[in-house]
Each structure stands twice: as structure tokens, then as C-alpha cells.
Amino acid sequence: MVGTIGIVGLGLIGGSLARRLAGRGVRVVAWNHRPHPYAQAEADGISCKATLTELVDAAPDALVLCNPLKAMPDILAGLRPLLEHRPEITLTDVGSVKGMVRDQAKAAGLGDRYVGAHPMAGNELSGWQAANPTLYDDALWAVTVDESTDYRRFLTVASLITDGVGNRIIVLDDETHDKAAAMISHMPHVVSTALINELTANPDRNVAAALAAGCWRDMTRVSLTDPDRTRAMVEEDALNVEVLLRRMAARLTDVADYLHDGDTSAVRAFFAAGDPFRTYRAETKAATGFTRAELEIPETGWQQTLLFSARRGEAITGFIHPRQAVIELRPAM
Amino acid sequence: MVGTIGIVGLGLIGGSLARRLAGRGVRVVAWNHRPHPYAQAEADGISCKATLTELVDAAPDALVLCNPLKAMPDILAGLRPLLEHRPEITLTDVGSVKGMVRDQAKAAGLGDRYVGAHPMAGNELSGWQAANPTLYDDALWAVTVDESTDYRRFLTVASLITDGVGNRIIVLDDETHDKAAAMISHMPHVVSTALINELTANPDRNVAAALAAGCWRDMTRVSLTDPDRTRAMVEEDALNVEVLLRRMAARLTDVADYLHDGDTSAVRAFFAAGDPFRTYRAETKAATGFTRAELEIPETGWQQTLLFSARRGEAITGFIHPRQAVIELRPAM
Structure with a gap:
């Protein structure tokens, strides 16, 4: 109501x-x-x-x-x-x-x-x-x-x-939200922008742009929308974005090292590491509906109960009464 | 013929x-x-x-x-x-x-x-x-x-x-091709894969995945298609990909440093650096057709003549006779 x-x-x-x-x-x-x-x-x-x-x-x-x-x-x-x-x-x-x-x-x-x-x-x-x-x-x-x-x-x-x-x-909680938002949006916006900056700095930028196909279009789309709005978003979440940018820089440097050393097994491991996400995406895409369940919400520690539910991949779709929520069970990694 | x-x-x-x-x-x-x-x-x-x-x-x-x-x-x-x-x-x-x-x-x-x-x-x-x-x-x-x-x-x-x-x-020439392909495809494929690896390693991966919207979907799409084919492509162009991964790592580290130092003007400059590409994309998208011209191809140094044409953003659509090509003039950065 x-x-x-x-x-x-x-x-x-x-x-x-x-x-x-x-x-x-x-x-x-x-x-x-x-x-x-x-x-x-x-x-x-x-x-x-x-x-x-x-x-x-x-x-x-x-x-x-x-x-x-x-x-x-x-x-x-x-x-x-x-x-x-x-x-x-x-x-x-x-x-x-x-x-x-x-x-x-x-x-x-x-x-x-x-x-x-x-x-x-x-x-x-x-x-x-x-x-x-x-x-x-x-x-x-x-x-x-x-x-x-x-x-x-x-x-x-x-x-x-x-x-x-x-x-x-x-x-x-706020911290979990802001870190997750940095992970799936704020940091990737910076990465997308770094890609177009790298192209712009490339002496053969027109040749490269001519060869660009779906991969490039997908990965640079968000860099094209209002860079000032993106900048504000990134600066408001600066601490979390900073940590993730350094982690991404380390990952890219690792792959550069593997390629330099011709370490094929390390390159293979890099390409396999994201398999849990690939499986999660395939399961989510294949789902035609999600099972629903009820979740009791305790008076004490309700914040933790709800946070743990979110971590299991569940989402609340409504309330039966103030202390009982309806949840949707979604695929989880 | x-x-x-x-x-x-x-x-x-x-x-x-x-x-x-x-x-x-x-x-x-x-x-x-x-x-x-x-x-x-x-x-x-x-x-x-x-x-x-x-x-x-x-x-x-x-x-x-x-x-x-x-x-x-x-x-x-x-x-x-x-x-x-x-x-x-x-x-x-x-x-x-x-x-x-x-x-x-x-x-x-x-x-x-x-x-x-x-x-x-x-x-x-x-x-x-x-x-x-x-x-x-x-x-x-x-x-x-x-x-x-x-x-x-x-x-x-x-x-x-x-x-x-x-x-x-x-x-x-082969080198220009392979460097350009590394720029707009091979290296970005590694970046996309690094993004899903970072998510997979994140303790709050299910929360982050639940919050994921268009930005994340676009930037990780290529990481989902046959990682083994991507790995082979990256390894075949290893030298060029390595250089670009190190450059990207440096760019991301730079932004992390700007955010750490609260250097807003450096962050602003980062978000503005790709403007030539944004303009190029807008002009290409807005174009309803491209002007055509003729290009004479000399007997000596024809390779350079054609490479310079590509660098100006031109593409060959046909030949009037063996030493005269029809070119399309496209936007250039």
C-alpha cells in the first residue's frame, strides 16, 4: 500500500x-x-x-x-x-x-x-x-x-x-553498493575512455578506425556519451574506482608479461579465469523464469539477512507482510 | 573482370x-x-x-x-x-x-x-x-x-x-595492419576478458552482476565468445598486443593516480583526450554518402601511395583502369 x-x-x-x-x-x-x-x-x-x-x-x-x-x-x-x-x-x-x-x-x-x-x-x-x-x-x-x-x-x-x-x-550497505557500481560501471567507463584515447594517440588512427568492427563499437560505446557526466560519476566514486583501475592495470601487465615470455599456459589460464561469469551469463540468458520463495526478515540483524540474500543472487519482488518478503532466486556465481 | x-x-x-x-x-x-x-x-x-x-x-x-x-x-x-x-x-x-x-x-x-x-x-x-x-x-x-x-x-x-x-x-603493409588490428580488436578482447576476470574474483560478484546494465553488457560481450579462438588470435599478434596492453595499463594507472591526488583538471583532460574520435564517429554516423574521387597509382612507390591514401581515411571501391582507382573519401581524425 x-x-x-x-x-x-x-x-x-x-x-x-x-x-x-x-x-x-x-x-x-x-x-x-x-x-x-x-x-x-x-x-x-x-x-x-x-x-x-x-x-x-x-x-x-x-x-x-x-x-x-x-x-x-x-x-x-x-x-x-x-x-x-x-x-x-x-x-x-x-x-x-x-x-x-x-x-x-x-x-x-x-x-x-x-x-x-x-x-x-x-x-x-x-x-x-x-x-x-x-x-x-x-x-x-x-x-x-x-x-x-x-x-x-x-x-x-x-x-x-x-x-x-x-x-x-x-x-x-553503501560500501558494497559503491564498490559493485565501480566494478560494473564506473571503472569500465574509464577503461572505455582509455581505449578511445589510445586510438586517438595512435599515428595510424584512421587505418585502425577503418578496420574497427563489432568488438570496438561495443567496447567504446559508453565513451561516446557525455564524458562530463561520466567524469562526475567517476570522481564521486573515486576511491573504489582507483582500486579497480590499479587491479585492471596489473591484470593487463600480467598478460603483457605472459605474451612477452611466450607463456602459453599462463595465457590459457587468463582466458579461462572468467568461466564462472560465462556460465552465469549463459544460465541467466537461458532462464525462462525464476523460482520464487519467501524470506523471513528478523527484527535484529535484518540488514545482514538482506545483504546475504543479495549475495546469493536473490532479489525482493514484494512483501507478504512487513517481516516476510517474496524473493526471486536467480543464477549465482 | x-x-x-x-x-x-x-x-x-x-x-x-x-x-x-x-x-x-x-x-x-x-x-x-x-x-x-x-x-x-x-x-x-x-x-x-x-x-x-x-x-x-x-x-x-x-x-x-x-x-x-x-x-x-x-x-x-x-x-x-x-x-x-x-x-x-x-x-x-x-x-x-x-x-x-x-x-x-x-x-x-x-x-x-x-x-x-x-x-x-x-x-x-x-x-x-x-x-x-x-x-x-x-x-x-x-x-x-x-x-x-x-x-x-x-x-x-x-x-x-x-x-x-x-x-x-x-x-x-603487414606491420601497419597487425598493429591496427591489435588496437581495435586483439588488445580490446584481452581488456574485455580482464573485466570478467576481475568480476569473477570479486567477493561481491553476484551483487555486482545483479547491478550490471548496458555498459557492462557492451564491454564484456566479446569475452563471452569462444575464449580459445580469442586466445589464438591474441597469441598470433603477441608483440603488438603486448605493447598496447602496457600502454593501457599505464593509462589506467595514470587515472588512478589522478583520482588518488584529487587532480580534477587531469581527470578532465583524460576525459577530453578522445574528443577527436568522438567527432570522427559523429561525422561518420551523420554521413548519408561519401564523395568519390580518382586516385592515380604510380608504377614506382605504389605501395606508399596506397598506404598514404588509407591513412587519409580513403578506401578503394574499384578500378577504372589498372593504374587508376576509384576512392571513397571518408571522415578522418
Whole structure:
């Protein structure tokens, strides 16, 4: 049972979320730093507010901060006095890094009501004009909690996603999230960019570019989309990206050494090391559906129970009652 | 005017080539190490021969070696005595590395009639069953020559590709080809594999895999296709791949250092360095057609003239007469 949801920022992510929730019958109130999307948003059933004060006065159960990360400190500072006499409102966001946002929420005195969220949804576009409820089709969200998170606030955000948006969630601590995001997105974006930099520096770049086929196109696609947005994302997760870049540099140097030494068995071992991922991908691709099960969530240590579930490759699709989740069992490595 | 073409090996590449040539009215004779594709090939208008002797006796203008690279020394040794009294037959191939094949042709005493070729065509399949003439739609071929290449033999191979197959060519020396192929394919394949190895070694691999979206899928796609074929390709171009892996490792370490030091301006410069490639890609994508021009090919130094043309981003689409090519002017960096 999802109540009123407040959206801060009607860009690609926030606008798509607002339209999806409204389309699924959820009461949505929204504020944007400029009112240009308001006419269309109102036509979509989204109640637009002129100020953050009016947004808070609409008494949403949760406020979802969909503003750019760089605006987060200002938005949080603006919300703080408004939320002072409204302890029932839970705060969440959609940022691609989670530790930093929690720190900002704490710095604004709002840490006790914050639950992090990050939808695995997006494309190379931006802005309200690109907003589309189908952006969230079959999306997975990471929901991040810490040891002091109020379970009822977690449940507000979790059921907003499962019931309101119709998506799956995995529950993580901020560090696990930010390290995993560095692994499958932030670091690979740097690698992709390094590839096009290497080509650009190559004296035979036009010959090489002419010979480029599917491999090159696939591996450099993300380097072509807004490098400044990528740079910001990488810098916000700098510590984790740094560690992974050094590990990747060591792996590439190892292969260079094997090739230099003509060590074919070491090269063979390198090419075989990723087999668990190849098997996982083949199993995931071949699956026509996933078995569901129920997961009891204890009052004490619920964070760990949910983290271990995520590590086993499970995802939450809904709640039977507050302490019993429905989970989907997916292939695991 | 393309005469008779002999194909050695009816796998994905050779089978597709034979079917395409036959479909375009070229007389095609073929030999395969096992006769299982012969019935279908004959139905496609390909004249299949039981032995290499019979293939050579059909007097093709060019023999295209489409066998696996590892079989090349044996095939060349088998052809040598057969070709001794047939100096008019030109030898070419479709291998993904060119210096090694030329060395093997020379070692077999066939270097004087060898012209290298490498079509930028292929997919993750293999074998005659996957052979399809459309594999060559809009393909570019690299044709490789050295200072001793007989121009008439070059022209035999070049017109086989432009007139026979209906494709474009760029003319390179072996080293330029093998370095460029390492840049846009062989090295990136190693990088893609290193990414899945890093994930596999990650204690939170299931969490990271669950969060994976388009970036990860794109960048790891080539790591999933036959790692043993990739390994062979990398080892055949080991020297060039080694150099590029060390350069990539240095680039990734540089970014790690910038992030460690909080050097935002260096991170910005890193993300801007590939802008010439971004512009090139945007221009290529936006082009609705390419201007054509004529290129005079001198008797002396023709190899350099054609290499410089390739470096300017031009590709040969045909020949008006033996010393005058039609070229397509494409965007260049």
C-alpha cells in the first residue's frame, strides 16, 4: 500500500519515475527547479508544486531526491527546516553513488530518515523531454541501509519500489553498493575512455578506425556519451574506482608479461579465469523464469539477512507482510 | 573482370565468400578438408574438388586460403609442389594477422605470389552451416603488400574484392595492419576478458552482476565468445598486443593516480583526450554518402601511395583502369 510520493527533480530519472508512479495509480506530487515540465506533468496526473515548502506541505510518505548529485547539498539544506516538524516523511534518492549521499544527508541533520536507492535504469538522454515510464521496465534497484536505519522507513522505500514502481530490489550497505557500481560501471567507463584515447594517440588512427568492427563499437560505446557526466560519476566514486583501475592495470601487465615470455599456459589460464561469469551469463540468458520463495526478515540483524540474500543472487519482488518478503532466486556465481 | 577463384576451406569465412562470389556470377572452385559441405555448395554453384591437386588443376586466377591459421603451414607445404608449374596463380588469404602468414608463405617458397587480405567480416559462429553471403555486406578488406609485391598480383586480389565480392579495400603493409588490428580488436578482447576476470574474483560478484546494465553488457560481450579462438588470435599478434596492453595499463594507472591526488583538471583532460574520435564517429554516423574521387597509382612507390591514401581515411571501391582507382573519401581524425 503506497501512499503519496514526492519527487524532487523532473529530469530523465525523476520525470520517468513520476510518470510511472502516476500511471500506476500512485498519488504523486513534484517539484522541479524550473517549472517548464509542469504543464505536461500535470496532464500526466502529477501534482506540481511551486516551492519545496508546498511539496512538503502535501505530506508525502517519502520524498525521492532525483536532482543532480551536485545540487544535493543545497536541496538537503533547503529541506531541513521544512522537515523539522514532519518526522513521518522518509527521505530517499536515486543517485549512482550512495555513501556520499548518506554523508550529505547526515551533514544536513537528516541522516535518521534517509534510505538510499539507486535504480538500474537510464540511457544516454537527459531531461523531462526524454522521461518515459518504460525506462523502469524490469529494472532492479539497489536499496542501501546502515545499522541505524529504521526498518519502517526501509519498508516505505522498498514497497514504493516493489508495489509503486513494480520493480525488484536488492538491499546493500553503501560500501558494497559503491564498490559493485565501480566494478560494473564506473571503472569500465574509464577503461572505455582509455581505449578511445589510445586510438586517438595512435599515428595510424584512421587505418585502425577503418578496420574497427563489432568488438570496438561495443567496447567504446559508453565513451561516446557525455564524458562530463561520466567524469562526475567517476570522481564521486573515486576511491573504489582507483582500486579497480590499479587491479585492471596489473591484470593487463600480467598478460603483457605472459605474451612477452611466450607463456602459453599462463595465457590459457587468463582466458579461462572468467568461466564462472560465462556460465552465469549463459544460465541467466537461458532462464525462462525464476523460482520464487519467501524470506523471513528478523527484527535484529535484518540488514545482514538482506545483504546475504543479495549475495546469493536473490532479489525482493514484494512483501507478504512487513517481516516476510517474496524473493526471486536467480543464477549465482 | 574477375576470372576463376579457388577457395581453400569452406568454413564461415570461406563458405560465405564462395557463396557470395558464386551468387555474383564468378566461377568458383573449392576444396575443404572434409567433404560434408560439398552437396550444398554444389547446389549453390560452387564446383567442389576432392583434392588440392584438382583445385589447382582448375587453373584459378587466385587461390584464397580460408583455412584456420593453425593449418596454414601444412596447406602451404601441400600447395607448393602443385603450384610449381603454375606461376600464373596468385595466392591470398583471409587471416586476421598478416605478417605471420607472409612469413609462412615465404618459408614455403611462395612469397613472390602472395598478397595478404583480411576481410572485416565475421560473427561469433563458425563452419559451413553458418556461411552466408550477406556476411560481406558493406565490408572493408585490408589488402597487405610489401616492397616486392608484383602489382599485377595485387590487382588480381584487389579486383577480386572490389568487382568480385563488391567490397571496399584499404592497402597496408603487414606491420601497419597487425598493429591496427591489435588496437581495435586483439588488445580490446584481452581488456574485455580482464573485466570478467576481475568480476569473477570479486567477493561481491553476484551483487555486482545483479547491478550490471548496458555498459557492462557492451564491454564484456566479446569475452563471452569462444575464449580459445580469442586466445589464438591474441597469441598470433603477441608483440603488438603486448605493447598496447602496457600502454593501457599505464593509462589506467595514470587515472588512478589522478583520482588518488584529487587532480580534477587531469581527470578532465583524460576525459577530453578522445574528443577527436568522438567527432570522427559523429561525422561518420551523420554521413548519408561519401564523395568519390580518382586516385592515380604510380608504377614506382605504389605501395606508399596506397598506404598514404588509407591513412587519409580513403578506401578503394574499384578500378577504372589498372593504374587508376576509384576512392571513397571518408571522415578522418
